Amino acid sequence: MLAEFGMAALWIAASLALLQFALGAVALQRQRPDLAGAVAPLAVAQATLCGIAFVTLIALFLRSDMSVLLVATNSHSAKPWLYKFAGTWGNHEGSMLLWVAILGVAGATVALFERSLRADTKIATLTVQASIALGFYAFLLFASNPFARVAGVVDGQGLNPLLQDPGLAFHPPTLYIGYVGMSAAFSFAIGALITRDVTPQFARAMRPWILGAWIFLTIGITAGSYWAYYELGWGGWWFWDPVENASLMPWLAATALLHSVTVLATRDALRTWTIMLSCVAFSMSMVGTFLVRSGILTSVHSFAVDPKRGIFILSLLAIYICGALIIFAMRVGTVAEGKRFDVVSREGVLVINNLLLSVILVVVMVGTLYPLGLEAFTGHKISVGAPFFNATTGPLALTLVAAMAAGPLLRWRRDEAAVLARRLALPIVVSIAALGVLLIATDDVPVLPxxxxxxxxxxxxxxxxxxxxxxxxxxxxxxxxxxxxxxxxxxxxxxxxxxSAFTKESLVPMKVGDVRPVGPFRLMFEDIQRVPGPNYDALQVTMRAELPNGDLVTLKPALHRFSNPAMVTNEAAIRTFWNGQLYVVVGDERAGGQWVMRMWWKPFVTLxxxxxxxxxxxxxxxxxxxxxxxxxxxxxxxxxxx
Amino acid sequence: MTRKWVFWLPVLVTVGLFAMFLVALVRPSDRTIASQLVGQPLPAFDAPAALPEQPGTNSRDYADGTPRLLNVFGSWCGPCIAEVPVLLKLQSMGVEINGVAVHDRSEDLARFFSENGNPYARVGLDVQGRAQMAFGSAGVPETFIIDGKGRVVGQHIGVITEADIPDILKQLGAR
Missing domain, CATH: 1.10.287 (Helix Hairpins)
Known part of the structure; x- marks a missing residue:
């Protein structure tokens, strides 16, 4: 019964979105303020119903209702409740429903709280928002029904053990709020193009929405990086995995947008560029979601999805992105050129910031999609990895932070290069001093670090x-x-x-009683034992680490063997000190009771x-x-x- | 606005990108990467007997002149159950099949065989997944076709179906 209730809520939400879109479009076309009045309440109602549908799905997962196909294939009654809860979005259908629910909430928030935007632009914004929602409702209802029933299932299949982690319960929703929050910027931009309202006033109205989404994206990426660091047990914090890149690309675009919208709000310059970036930021978000969902890019994150769904989403994206860009190309002529400014000015440096961010974005995009393109057209399989990305984005990022140092110290419109040099004198001296200290005190530090x-x-x-x-x-x-x-x-x-400059690594087989040095520590393999967990069996190693000052601390890395589905995960033991982290992982078993231990001392990695x-x-x-x-x-x- | 066409470039780029996505999505894609082992001797491994009544298997069992299949499976793996009838059919056709059970337990295997049948001549237990690692096999089920000299002549990733039988027989025949 509950599943049917959720389904009904979803259908009503979709109809409301259709109504919201139709009324908004007619109101704008015929200039009918009487119709326009209904658009905002409709946006709120639509969000409410979609929210209800999502809460219903959560309830189904918490109750382990195995008559629902999605629950049966992605949950298990023996799972701790937190993972039942998180399991709601740990799968394709549920995460799409979450996506649409956030889209609805974003629209409703604009409807309720946006007061500084011109009335017709606000209607246009909500209309664009409804048009996006419509496509994704259609996708849910016709191709990814989360509420479909199934008969005769006793218990479920369980969730991928790698995803059974408290951090993962909140990582995807955070990232999604960031991704989908960008839809507000997109709708604002298209709305303003439609009503010819690209003004500083409009930019000031749009800025908080960009900021909001950007904050969530930043948190999402930071959390995702930490998750990969402690959960995957490889000691790395960024793998240039396609899915990580898919979250980085919207962030880069959003960061550029955040700075260009400030130029538009303060100085009435960079009008067309800001609109373009708004389109790019959300397009990147959608492409990011799509790449993950479609299974086109394979990585630890992707769920295999049948190609029909992929084509459905691909068509939606093509319609929205091309549609936006076509509106942009047609209307851009009506956007008056903004104010002019000097190269040596805050705007000037912000333009440099924008260019660098865009170049990094393009580099990351090329690196991510090149293997895909190559395979699509020639059948060759290659992978583009960290060496490419580090070598290309590293220098660009350093130039970017140099610009970041200069920007806030410059006046708007025009400034003197000599004054800037004087203001930057102390930081430059500090940098040179740091270089001197590093060259004297350390050896063999690679150039980039x-x-x-x-x-x-x-x-x-x-x-x-x-x-x-x-x-x-x-x-x-x-x-x-x-x-x-x-x-x-x-x-x-x-x-x-x-x-990357100072990490000390040690990879050695150890048995009970062995002692190895790692950085300033001495690690002793004390014990290994079996510990049963709630839905896994753990092999837990006890390591005793002796600190440079003689203190002892205990680390307990483990291997978890899950029975359902069968899989082994590595639980790293991480000890945080003020100046870094000690990171220990258990590897394979070797003959003679030896276990391969991987141990790292990572100075200042927490920064x-x-x-x-x-x-x-x-x-x-x-x-x-x-x-x-x-x-x-x-x-x-x-x-x-x- | 003399250079209006510039503003149509993003549309063009996007259309290009989406064409690429579409090709990647609909092309009958072969996502499997052929094993580097094909053409090489079977790597050294030792999977001790899983059941008291049946011998285990190790790399020395394969150079006796008889071509055979080496099936990597697990009693915990659903698709492996689906594969058993086809393996039984191959067995009835005279093909010798050895099994390596990955991350498994003897009692689970005994139950697996009593429920689904046992198509194997030898069954070895690979508790740590070390043999699986040596084969470079990423998942189960996976089947290697070994010639009489102990060389890997073919690899089949995933479930073997009826339709695969002729191809497997052909590879077994090719010395």
Whole structure:
């Protein structure tokens, strides 16, 4: 009964989306404000029903209702409840429903809270949002029904053990909020093109939505990176896996957009570019989702999906992306050229930032899709891996952070190069000092990590420079946000560079009683024993690590053998110190009671994710600051008008 | 706006990309990567007896002049159950099949055989998946066709169906 209820909610939500789209389109075409009034309430109703459908699916998973095909194939009654809950989106249909539900909520939030946008542009935005929703409702209802029933199943098949991790319960939804939140920017941009409203006022209205989605994307990528780091047990934090790249690409586009929309809001320049980026950011999000869902790119993340569904989604994406780009090409002539500016100005550096981000985006995209293209047209199989991506994006990223150091120290419109040089003098001195220290104190640090550390030192200092000689209490919240986010970049780069420059690795077979040195530690293999878990059998190793100061700590890495489905996972034991992490993994068994142990000492590796959190937190401060300011501005205006 | 065509470029690029996705999606794609082992001698492995009444198997069993199949399977694997009738048919046609049970237990195997039948001449147990690793076999079921000299002449990834029988017989015949 519950499944039918969810199905009904989904159908009603889809009909409401159709109505929302039709009314919005007619209202815009015929200029009928009476019809326009219904669009916002419809968006809210549609989101509510879609939300109900999603909650229903969660309930079915929690109750382990094996008469529902999706539950039977992706859940198991013996699973801990958290994974039953997370299992709702750990599969194709459920995650598509989550996707649409977030899309609905994004639309409803725009309908309820967006006040600074011109009335007709808001209607156009909601109409575009409804048109996107319609396509994906159709996909759910006709090709990926999450509520389909099945007869005669006693218990389910279970969830991939790799995905049975508390972090995974919240990683996909976070990423999805980021991906789908970008739909707001997309709809705003297309809406503004339709109503010819590409103005600074429009950019100010759009900015908080971009920021919001960007914050979630940042958190999602940071969390995903940490998950891969501790769960996959390879000691790496970014694998340039196609699916990771699929989340990085929208982030790059969104980061560029975030900066260009600021130029449009403040200086009325970069109009067409900002619109273009809005289209690209959400297109990348959709392509990202599609690449994962279709199984076109194979990776640990992908679910195999039959080609019919792939073609359905592919057609949807082609319609939306090409449609948006065609509207862009047709209407771009009506967008007046924005204000001009000097190269040496904040806008000038932001353009450089945008160009670099776009180039990185294209490089990542080429690296990700090239093997696919090559196989599609010639049948050759190749894989593009870390060496390509590191060598290409590394130098670009360093140039980017250099621009990041300069940007906030420049005035809008025009500035003096000599003044900039003076403002950057101290950071440059710090960088050179860092280079000197590193060259003297360390040896054999590869060029890229070395430059990373050197740049990070200077950029870290430069990023707090905008606070120099300011009254900190009166500094706007969004300036604090920017400073924190930029500082977060420097922190994160420090972590990445320190990890690749100073990591000590040891891969040795050990038996009970053996002692091996790893970095400044001495590790002793104390014990190995079987420990039964809730739905697996664990082989747990006890390692005793002796710290440089003589203290002892215990690490317990393990192998988990799952019975349903049969699979072995590696549980890394990670010990965090203030200056890095000790990371231990159990490998294969060897003759004579020996086990291959992989042990790493990773100095300052935690800074990678600490920086990511700082960036997201900076974004949040910025968002709060912006929303607060626009609200007070509206109140002041209202008072002045009355 | 003299260079209007520039603004149509993104559309063009997108259409190109989607054409590529479409080709990748609909092309009857062969996602399996042929094993490097084909043409090589079977790598050294030792899978001890899984059941008291049946011998285990190791790499020395394969160079006695008889071509045979080496089937990597598991009692916990659904598709392996589906494959048993076809293997039994091959057995009745005189093909000798050895099995290596990956990540398995003797009692589970005994139940598997009593429920589905036992098509194997020898069954070895590969508790750690080490033999499987030596074969470079990523999943189960997977079947290797071995000639009388102990060389791998063919590899079949996934379930063997009735339709695969002629091809397998042909490969067994090819010395």
């Amino acid at each position: 070395l430059l990373g550390l050197v740049f990070a030192a200077g950029v870290g200092l430069a990023s707090v420079a905008p606070l120099w000689k300011r009254n900190l209490a009166r500094t706007p919240l969004f300036t604090w946000g920017m400073v924190l986010a930029h500082l977060g970049c420097a922190v994160s780069i420090t972590g990445m560079a320190a990890d 990678i994710w600490a920086g990511g959190i700082m960036i997201a937190f900076g974004g949040a401060l910025s968002l709060i600051g912006r929303v607060h300011r626009s609200r007070t501005a509206r109140k002041t205006n209202a008072r002045a008008a009355s």
